[in-house]
Amino acid sequence: MLPDRRHVRHRDFERVVSEAQRDIGIPPCPTTGVPPLGLATQLRIFVDPDLLQYVEVWAAAGTWHDVFAINPHDLQRVTNGVVVDLKRG
Numbered sequence: 001m002l003p004d005r006r007h008v009r010h011r012d013f014e015r016v017v018s019e020a021q022r023d024i025g026i027p028p029c030p031t032t033g034v035p036p037l038g039l040a041t042q043l044r045i046f047v048d049p050d051l052l053q054y055v056e057v058w059a060a061a062g063t064w065h066d067v068f069a070i071n072p073h074d075l076q077r078v079t080n081g082v083v084v085d086l087k088r089g
Helices: 013-024 049-053 072-079
Strands: 057-063 066-070
Touching: 049 072, 057 072, 066 072
Parallel strands: none
Antiparallel strands: 057 066
Protein backbone atom coordinates (compact mmCIF):
# COMPACT_ATOMS: atom_id res chain seq x y z
CA MET A 1 0.00 0.00 0.00
CA LEU A 2 1.39 3.38 -0.97
CA PRO A 3 1.43 6.10 1.66
CA ASP A 4 -0.90 9.06 1.38
CA ARG A 5 1.34 12.14 1.20
CA ARG A 6 -0.88 13.85 3.81
CA HIS A 7 0.24 11.25 6.36
CA VAL A 8 3.96 11.10 5.56
CA ARG A 9 6.29 13.07 7.80
CA HIS A 10 10.04 13.57 7.72
CA ARG A 11 11.88 11.76 10.47
CA ASP A 12 13.41 13.97 13.11
CA PHE A 13 16.73 15.12 11.63
CA GLU A 14 18.67 14.80 14.88
CA ARG A 15 17.36 11.26 15.42
CA VAL A 16 18.25 10.15 11.89
CA VAL A 17 21.78 11.56 12.14
CA SER A 18 22.23 10.06 15.61
CA GLU A 19 21.16 6.62 14.37
CA ALA A 20 23.40 6.89 11.31
CA GLN A 21 26.37 7.90 13.47
CA ARG A 22 25.75 4.92 15.75
CA ASP A 23 25.11 2.40 12.96
CA ILE A 24 27.86 3.22 10.49
CA GLY A 25 30.10 5.62 12.35
CA ILE A 26 29.64 8.75 10.28
CA PRO A 27 31.29 11.76 11.91
CA PRO A 28 29.14 14.46 13.52
CA CYS A 29 28.29 17.13 10.97
CA PRO A 30 25.46 19.65 11.38
CA THR A 31 24.02 19.13 7.90
CA THR A 32 25.36 15.75 6.90
CA GLY A 33 23.66 13.56 4.38
CA VAL A 34 22.47 10.20 5.61
CA PRO A 35 23.22 7.32 3.28
CA PRO A 36 20.27 5.22 2.16
CA LEU A 37 22.28 2.02 2.66
CA GLY A 38 24.25 0.36 5.43
CA LEU A 39 22.14 1.35 8.43
CA ALA A 40 21.39 -1.18 11.16
CA THR A 41 18.03 0.50 11.70
CA GLN A 42 15.83 -0.18 8.68
CA LEU A 43 14.36 3.07 7.40
CA ARG A 44 11.45 3.11 4.99
CA ILE A 45 12.84 4.75 1.86
CA PHE A 46 10.68 6.76 -0.53
CA VAL A 47 11.82 7.47 -4.09
CA ASP A 48 10.30 10.32 -6.06
CA PRO A 49 9.23 9.04 -9.50
CA ASP A 50 10.80 12.12 -11.11
CA LEU A 51 14.24 10.72 -10.19
CA LEU A 52 13.64 7.68 -12.35
CA GLN A 53 13.97 9.75 -15.54
CA TYR A 54 17.70 10.19 -14.94
CA VAL A 55 20.50 7.83 -15.88
CA GLU A 56 22.44 8.75 -12.75
CA VAL A 57 21.70 10.42 -9.42
CA TRP A 58 24.00 11.23 -6.50
CA ALA A 59 23.23 9.93 -3.03
CA ALA A 60 24.62 10.96 0.33
CA ALA A 61 27.28 8.72 1.83
CA GLY A 62 27.50 10.24 5.30
CA THR A 63 29.85 13.22 5.22
CA TRP A 64 30.23 16.53 3.42
CA HIS A 65 32.62 14.97 0.92
CA ASP A 66 31.25 11.47 0.51
CA VAL A 67 28.59 10.87 -2.12
CA PHE A 68 28.09 8.17 -4.69
CA ALA A 69 26.61 7.99 -8.15
CA ILE A 70 23.97 5.38 -8.87
CA ASN A 71 21.27 4.63 -11.39
CA PRO A 72 17.98 5.62 -9.69
CA HIS A 73 16.32 2.31 -10.60
CA ASP A 74 19.21 0.48 -8.90
CA LEU A 75 18.90 2.77 -5.86
CA GLN A 76 15.19 2.00 -5.62
CA ARG A 77 15.88 -1.72 -5.94
CA VAL A 78 18.72 -2.01 -3.40
CA THR A 79 16.95 0.15 -0.81
CA ASN A 80 13.59 -1.53 -1.41
CA GLY A 81 12.38 2.03 -1.91
CA VAL A 82 8.72 2.80 -2.40
CA VAL A 83 8.16 4.90 -5.53
CA VAL A 84 5.55 7.50 -4.68
CA ASP A 85 4.84 11.10 -5.63
CA LEU A 86 5.17 13.11 -2.44
CA LYS A 87 5.39 16.59 -3.99
CA ARG A 88 3.12 19.21 -2.56
CA GLY A 89 0.14 19.82 -4.80
